[in-house]
Amino acid sequence: MTAAETASRSPYERALGERIAELHPKTAWYFRTIPDGQVGVGTGVFTTAGSRHRWLWPVFRVAEALGVAFAGWEQDVPFRIENRTIDGTAVAVRHFELPGRTWVMPDTVTLGANRILRNEIGPHRTVVTTFDIDVRGGAVVLTIRRVGMRFGRLRIAAPRFLSPRIGLIERWDEDRERHHVNMTIDAPLLGRVYEYTGFFEYAIESETP
Numbered sequence: 001m002t003a004a005e006t007a008s009r010s011p012y013e014r015a016l017g018e019r020i021a022e023l024h025p026k027t028a029w030y031f032r033t034i035p036d037g038q039v040g041v042g043t044g045v046f047t048t049a050g051s052r053h054r055w056l057w058p059v060f061r062v063a064e065a066l067g068v069a070f071a072g073w074e075q076d077v078p079f080r081i082e083n084r085t086i087d088g089t090a091v092a093v094r095h096f097e098l099p100g101r102t103w104v105m106p107d108t109v110t111l112g113a114n115r116i117l118r119n120e121i122g123p124h125r126t127v128v129t130t131f132d133i134d135v136r137g138g139a140v141v142l143t144i145r146r147v148g149m150r151f152g153r154l155r156i157a158a159p160r161f162l163s164p165r166i167g168l169i170e171r172w173d174e175d176r177e178r179h180h181v182n183m184t185i186d187a188p189l190l191g192r193v194y195e196y197t198g199f200f201e202y203a204i205e206s207e208t209p
Contacts, residue, residue: 007088008087008088009033009085009088010031010032010033010085010088010090011088011089011090011109011110011117012031012032012117012140013031013032013033014088014115015111015115015117015133016031016133017115019135020032020135023135023138023139023140024138024139024171024172025172026172026179027138027139027170027171027172029202030170030179030202031170033085034084034204035085037206037207037208038084038204038206038207039082039083039084039204039207040081040082040083040084040202040203040204041080041081041082041083041202041204041205042080042081042082042083042179042200042201043078043079043080043081043200044078044079044198044199044200044201045077045079045198045199045200046076046077046096046196047075047076047197047199048073048074048075048195048196048197048198049070049073049074049075049077049096049195049196049197049198050070050071050072050073050074050194050195050196051069051071051072051073051193051194051195052073052192053190053193056193057072058071060072060194064103066122066124066126067104067121067122067123067124068121068122068126069105069185069194070096070098070103072098074098074099077096077097077098077196078097079095079096079097079198079200080095081094081095081200088110088111089109089110090109090110091106091107091108092106092107092108093105093106094106094107104123105121105122106121106122106123107119107120107121107122108120108125115132115133116130116131116132116145117130117131117133117142118130126149126150127147127148127149128147128148128149128150129144129145129146129147129148129166130144130146131144131145132145136169137171138171138172139169139170139171139172140168140170140171141167141169142167142169142170143166143167144163144164144165144166144167146163147163147164147166163188164186165184165185166183166185166186168181168183168184169181169182170182173199178199178200179200179202180197180198180199181196181197181198181199181200182195182196182197183195183196183197
């Protein structure tokens with residue numbers, strides 16, 4: 001494989017290297033490169049999603065407008081995710097079917113030095129995070145390193161002691177025969193402020209009928 005071909009592969013696949021073989025085959029398939037002209041489509045239901053703290057919802061309304069996180073606390077939320085690999089970048093768009101509205105969360109993931117992943121969230125890539133990827137018990141575990149925001153040319157990085165702890169675990173559930181995802185955000189002093197967890201089916205489809 002040439003250097004150009006390697007650079008065009010999924011950032012997750014490149015970050016994991018040989019450790020991708022430690023994943024459950026279904027989970028490894030989810031994180032591998034999606035060929036040109038194809039899209040990975042996941043459809044499922046989040047059993048719970050959002051923030052349980054009603055007093056935080058005004059803050060999350062701003063985040064919702066930025067395409068980063070939605071305001072509210074919901075159960076049984078249908079969702080759809082579309083994944084693509086474009087020039088070595090993982091491009092994802094998530095659609096949450098919330099009561100009375102569809103909320104969309106786009107993001108991109110690229111690979112940096114030392115196998116550290118960089119995630120830019122929102123249509124204007126307002127929130128920027130870096131995180132590590134690991135394998136535990138056949139599941140992918142993503143752990144946050146730094147969180148920052150950007151508004152045009154302005155860049156703001158959260159001090160480490162104020163940075164939220166963000167974690168994501170994605171695994172294959174043998175009993176349900178579906179993918180399972182669990183994402184949590186814990187803030188200093190406040191504890192759990194945002195989360196979503198649920199199950200979904202996944203298929204790789206052609207972009208054109």
